[in-house]
Each structure stands twice: as C-alpha cells, then as structure tokens.
Amino acid sequence: xxxxxxxxxxxxxxxxxxxxxxxxxxxxxxxxxxxxxxxxxxxxxxxxxxxxxxxxxxxxxxxxxxxxxxxxxxxxxxxxxxxxxxxxxxxxxxxxxxxxxxxxxxxxxxxxxxxxxxxxxxxxxxxxxxxxxxxxxxxxxxxxxxxxxxxxxxxxxxxxxxxxxxxxxxxxxxxxxxxxxxxxxxxxxxxxxxxxxxxxxxxxxxxxxxxxxxxxxxxxxxxxxxxxxxxxxxxxxxxxxxxxxxxxxxxxxxxxxxxxxx
Amino acid sequence: xxxxxxxxxxxxxxxxxxxxxxxxxxxxxxxxxxxxxxxxxxxxxxxxxxxxxxxxxxxxxxxxxxxxxxxxxxxxxxxxxxxxxxxxxxxxxxxxxxxxxxxxxxxxxxxxxxxxxxxxxxxxxxxxxxxxxxxxxxxxxxxxxxxxxxxxxxxxxxxxxxxxxxxxxxxxxxxxxxxxxxxxxxxxxxxxxxxxxxxxxxxxxxxxxxxxxxxxxxxxxxxxxxxxxxxxxxxxxxxxxxxxxxxxxxxxxxxxxxxxxxxxxxxxxxxxxxxxxxxxxxxxxxxxxxxxxxxxxxxxxxxxxxxxxxxxxxxxxxxxxxxxxxxxxx
Numbered sequence: 001x002x003x004x005x006x007x008x009x010x011x012x013x014x015x016x017x018x019x020x021x022x023x024x025x026x027x028x029x030x031x032x033x034x035x036x037x038x039x040x041x042x043x044x045x046x047x048x049x050x051x052x053x054x055x056x057x058x059x060x061x062x063x064x065x066x067x068x069x070x071x072x073x074x075x076x077x078x079x080x081x082x083x084x085x086x087x088x089x090x091x092x093x094x095x096x097x098x099x100x101x102x103x104x105x106x107x108x109x110x111x112x113x114x115x116x117x118x119x120x121x122x123x124x125x126x127x128x129x130x131x132x133x134x135x136x137x138x139x140x141x142x143x144x145x146x147x148x149x150x151x152x153x154x155x156x157x158x159x160x161x162x163x164x165x166x167x168x169x170x171x172x173x174x175x176x177x178x179x180x181x182x183x184x185x186x187x188x189x190x191x192x193x194x195x196x197x198x199x200x201x202x203x204x205x206x207x208x209x210x211x212x213x214x215x216x217x218x219x220x221x222x223x224x225x226x227x228x229x230x231x232x233x234x235x236x237x238x239x240x241x242x243x244x245x246x247x248x249x250x251x252x253x254x255x256x257x258x259x260x261x262x
Numbered sequence: 263x264x265x266x267x268x269x270x271x272x273x274x275x276x277x278x279x280x281x282x283x284x285x286x287x288x289x290x291x292x293x294x295x296x297x298x299x300x301x302x303x304x305x306x307x308x309x310x311x312x313x314x315x316x317x318x319x320x321x322x323x324x325x326x327x328x329x330x331x332x333x334x335x336x337x338x339x340x341x342x343x344x345x346x347x348x349x350x351x352x353x354x355x356x357x358x359x360x361x362x363x364x365x366x367x368x369x370x371x372x373x374x375x376x377x378x379x380x381x382x383x384x385x386x387x388x389x390x391x392x393x394x395x396x397x398x399x400x401x402x403x404x405x406x407x408x409x410x411x412x413x414x415x416x417x418x419x420x421x422x423x424x425x426x427x428x429x430x431x432x433x434x435x436x437x438x439x440x441x442x443x444x445x446x447x448x449x450x451x452x453x454x455x456x457x458x459x460x461x462x463x464x465x466x467x468x469x470x471x472x473x474x475x476x477x478x479x480x481x482x483x484x485x486x487x488x489x490x491x492x493x494x495x496x497x498x499x500x501x502x503x504x505x506x507x508x509x510x511x512x513x514x515x516x517x518x519x520x521x522x523x524x525x526x527x528x529x530x531x532x533x534x535x536x537x538x539x540x541x542x543x544x545x546x547x548x549x550x551x552x553x554x555x556x557x558x559x560x561x562x563x564x565x566x567x568x569x570x571x572x573x574x575x576x577x578x579x580x581x582x583x584x585x586x587x588x589x590x591x592x
Binding site: 090094119 | 303453454458460462464469471472476477478486537550
C-alpha cells in the first residue's frame with residue numbers, strides 16, 4: 001500500500017460530478033470524499049443515483065460534468081480498464097462471475113493480467129499453472145477452497161458473491177468499489193459477507209453501495225446519503241441516522257425495501 | 263510449482279487435466295491417421311476442397327465461437343488471400359507456392375486488421391453490418407481491379423514446386439501439402455483457444471463488463487482474435503487458389519460469408535471439430551446435389567438444413583454429440 005503518497009488527503013474525490021440523461025439529472029453536482037482506509041457507504045432510496053455514481057467513478061458511463069480525482073490525480077478522462085489498472089476495482093450489483101469457468105479459473109484470469117502474457121496466443125495455458133496456488137490461497141481466504149474445481153454456474157448465489165471478492169482481491173486493489181454486495185442474500189450469507197468485507201478491507205479503502213442498514217451500521221466508518229442524485233447528508237452512522245432529512249427521505253421507502261428484500 | 267505451500271490446487275484438477283490431455287492427443291493421432299489415408303479412399307481434389315473450407319470455417323469459428331463476434335464479411339479475407347496468391351504466382355513464375363500463400367495470407371491479415379479497427383467497437387448486429395459493408399466494398403474492388411480478371415476470374419495459376427523442388431502437379435502431393443496447412447491452422451486455433459489469451463477471450467465472452475473491471479482492454483483482445491481469424495481465412499483462400507489454380511468472385515461474394523456461417527453452425531459453433539464436420543457436410547452435399555437432378559435446388563436444400571439446425575439442434579452436430587456423450591458416459 002502506498003500510504004505515503006498523500007497524507008490525510010482523500011483517496012478518491014469527486015468535484016461537481018453530474019450525469020444527465022436527456023434532461024433528467026441522475027447525479028447532481030456530487031462532491032464525494034473517500035478517506036484512506038475507510039469503509040465508506042453510499043446509501044439512499046431506490047433511484048437515488050448510487051449505481052450511476054459507481055458507473056461514473058469507474059467510467060462505465062461518461063460524466064456530463066465534474067471531475068474525479070484518485071490520490072489527487074484527475075482520472076476523469078481515463079478508460080474503465082485503465083482505472084482498474086490503477087487499483088480501483090469494482091464489483092457489480094448482479095453477480096459478475098465467469099459462469100462457464102471454474103472458481104479457480106475465475107480467480108486465475110484476474111491474476112494472469114500481471115504476468116503480461118495475456119496476448120500470447122501461442123503459449124499453452126499450462127504457463128498459467130504456477131498461478132494456481134495463489135488462486136487457491138485467495139479462494140481459501142473467502143472460504144471457497146472446496147469449490148475450486150466447480151463450474152461457477154453451479155455454485156450457490158452467496159458463494160458466487162464471495163468468489164467475486166476473491167477475484168477482486170487477486171488484483172490487490174488499493175480501493176474496492178462494491179455495488180450492493182449483500183443484495184438478494186439470506187441472513188446467513190449476509191453475515192458471512194460482512195465478516196469477509198471486514199477482513200479483506202484491512203489496508204484497503206472500500207466504497208460500497210448498500211441497502212441493508214444493519215450491514216452499514218456494522219461495517220462503515222462514514223456514510224453518504226444520496227437522494228434524487230444529490231448528496232443529502234454525510235457523516236458517521238450515528239449522525240446520519242439521527243438526521244431528520246435522512247429519516248424522511250430514506251426511512252419512508254425503507255419499509256417497502258425491507259419487504260422487497262424478504 | 264511451489265510444492266511447499268500449504269494450500270495447493272486440488273490434485274483432482276490436475277488429474278482431470280492430464281486425462282483430458284491424453285484423450286485429446288489420442289484423438290488427434292486418430293484424426294491425422296484418417297487424414298493420411300483419406301486420399302487413397304476418396305478423390306484428393308474433393309478432399310482438398312473440404313480441407314480448405316474446413317480451415318475457413320475453423321477460422322470463422324475462432325471468432326464467433328471463442329470471441330463471440332459474428333462477422334458477416336469473412337468472404338473478403340478468403341478472397342483476398344486467394345486473389346493475392348493467384349496474382350503473385352501467375353505473375354512471378356519464379357515464386358514458389360508457399361511464398362505465394364504467405365503473401366496472400368499476409369495481405370488478408372492486414373485487411374483483417376483494417377476491418378477490425380473499424381468494426382470492433384460495435385456490438386452485435388452493428389458489428390455484423392459493418393463487416394458486411396466493408397466486405398461488399400472489397401467485393402466491388404475485386405470486380406473492378408485489373409488484375410482479378412473481373413467476372414471471368416483469375417485463371418491458370420501454376421501450382422509450381424513446393425520449396426522449389428517438390429512438384430505439386432500430382433494431386434496426391436498437393437493433398438499432403440494442403441493437409442499439412444490445415445493441421446497447422448487447426449493446431450494454431452487449438453493453441454489459441456487454450457492459451458493465456460484464450461482464457462481472457464473466454465472471460466470477455468462470459469462477462470465483458472467484469473473483464474473490463476479486471477483491467478482488461480477488451481477491444482484489443484477482440485481485435486487480436488479478429489486478425490487471427492482473418493489471417494487463417496486468408497490462408498484458406500490462398501491454399502484453395504493453389505489447389506484449383508484459379509481465384510474467382512464467388513469467394514468474395516457475400517454468399518460465401520453466409521456459407522461459412524452455415525458450416526460453422528451446422529457442425530457446432532464453439533467446438534473445435536464442428537467447423538470441420540460442417541464444412542465436410544456442406545461441401546459433400548453441394549458435390550452430390552450438383553450431379554443429381556436436384557442440382558438447381560442446392561441453395562434451397564442448404565437453407566432448409568440451416569433452418570432445421572437453428573430450430574432444433576442449436577449447438578450443431580458436434581455440440582449435440584458432445585452433450586449426448588456427457589449425459590450418457592459421465
């Protein structure tokens with residue numbers, strides 16, 4: 001980790017980040033600062049623009065206006081894959097695994113990028129075998145050792161999400177962007193993922209979109225509340241949950257969401 | 263291999279890999295043996311035609327089956343390989359056939375790079391349409407260009423002497439040369455699919471956004487797959503010109519782009535042997551039907567086969583056989 005690069009400055013910062021879709025402003029002048037080492041949550045009712053913010057940060061969508069800085073350097077004009085190469089690795093709302101590859105191969109395909117042989121079509125894939133042991137370590141870290149040889153499509157949902165974490169870890173990211181990592185999970189799986197995020201966040205920064213407030217309260221150092229594309233409040237869980245504006249905007253729809261989650 | 267480490271890849275994985283390798287090797291030995299004996303059983307020129315189209319279909323399959331890109335302009339590469347090789351061999355009598363073939367393949371590769379740069383960022387139907395439009399452009403260039411002979415085609419290409427001392431005039435010698443080229447192309451595809459590059463390609467096909475978020479520049483990988491596919495299609499066209507001693511507009515026509523799709527789908531897209539099977543069936547059918555009273559109905563019959571294939575066995579003959587094998591023997 002290069003903690004010495006910027007002392008106390010935010011790892012990731014947005015200035016006036018805005019995204020308009022044909023007159024509809026999905027993200028409205030968002031100024032976000034994520035501190036080094038924090039687990040930072042982005043919450044808000046459905047349609048608040050959380051996932052859009054994620055897509056803007058990772059350049060899956062181009063912002064209409066505004067700037068994104070990573071360790072003080074502007075990355076607004078970089079491509080998605082270049083942002084990943086800088087160490088900012090995202091996950092997706094729906095599980096994003098390579099379904100017809102084994103769990104081991106899923107992790108290995110992330111590991112192999114650093115080898116620099118990914119364009120070598122004349123080499124045998126046996127040249128990747130020395131990565132298998134490292135891939136197994138990562139699978140073990142997320143409790144998937146016994147799934148190594150299983151095709152991902154045959155794995156239960158919660159395990160797929162854990163596999164995603166292992167694949168992300170394979171890149172040794174400085175910052176992980178997790179889009180609703182516990183979405184659609186049973187209580188047992190949620191606990192496992194929470195423990196996992198806590199464990200793997202050591203020495204890294206995490207920005208996560210999360211609906212489940214109990215997960216947020218257990219994990220997060222800082223919370224930004226979005227509503228209608230704009231920042232409504234920011235602070236730690238205590239402060240945010242006491243904020244009357246937040247209660248009004250968020251809790252109003254929470255009951256419905258809670259139902260949907262069940 | 264770091265054997266001292268506590269957590270190792272399960273030995274089951276390696277065992278399975280070893281067994282698969284062995285089965286694969288046995289299979290290839292059988293295939294090569296069949297290929298070596300075949301010209302004594304069937305007419306070599308007919309077999310060479312199958313091999314050329316099989317290589318063409320294999321090249322197409324590399325793109326569709328392993329990179330998930332449907333090109334509707336692959337005739338352009340087949341024809342470019344064919345015309346350039348034909349032109350080189352007909353105009354420079356000193357040139358040996360292998361050099362002519364290399365020349366044709368190189369130009370097809372270059373054209374593939376051009377096509378790829380212009381089309382690779384488009385998705386799905388748009389990609390197919392851009393490749394079709396570019397291939398039509400190439401077709402009209404071949405119609406007009408002075409060296410192609412226009413509607414008449416390019417005739418009288420000498421087969422010459424391989425490496426300057428092996429005469430290819432005999433069909434048997436020619437056959438073994440074509441067979442060697444086919445094996446080379448087939449092996450290259452097999453290796454590509456099972457290479458570090460092939461792994462990334464597979465990941466892109468499975469989940470493109472995720473591959474991007476892992477830091478892969480997916481357009482560059484797709485482009486390389488496209489160029490490789492174009493190169494091998496060019497190789498097939500070049501070889502075909504040497505075999506038949508001519509190059510014609512048939513190869514550049516969009517019908518040809520459609521035919522290779524048919525061959526690949528019929529045999530089984532995304533399977534290594536499917537295109538070979540598909541090319542064999544289509545070429546044989548054309549051959550048999552042309553001599554029968556149904557000669558004028560070739561396209562109708564192929565069309566019906568295509569419809570049946572798409573509707574009832576979508577993974578193609580080899581794909582369906584593979585499914586049956588897995589269901590019953592595993």
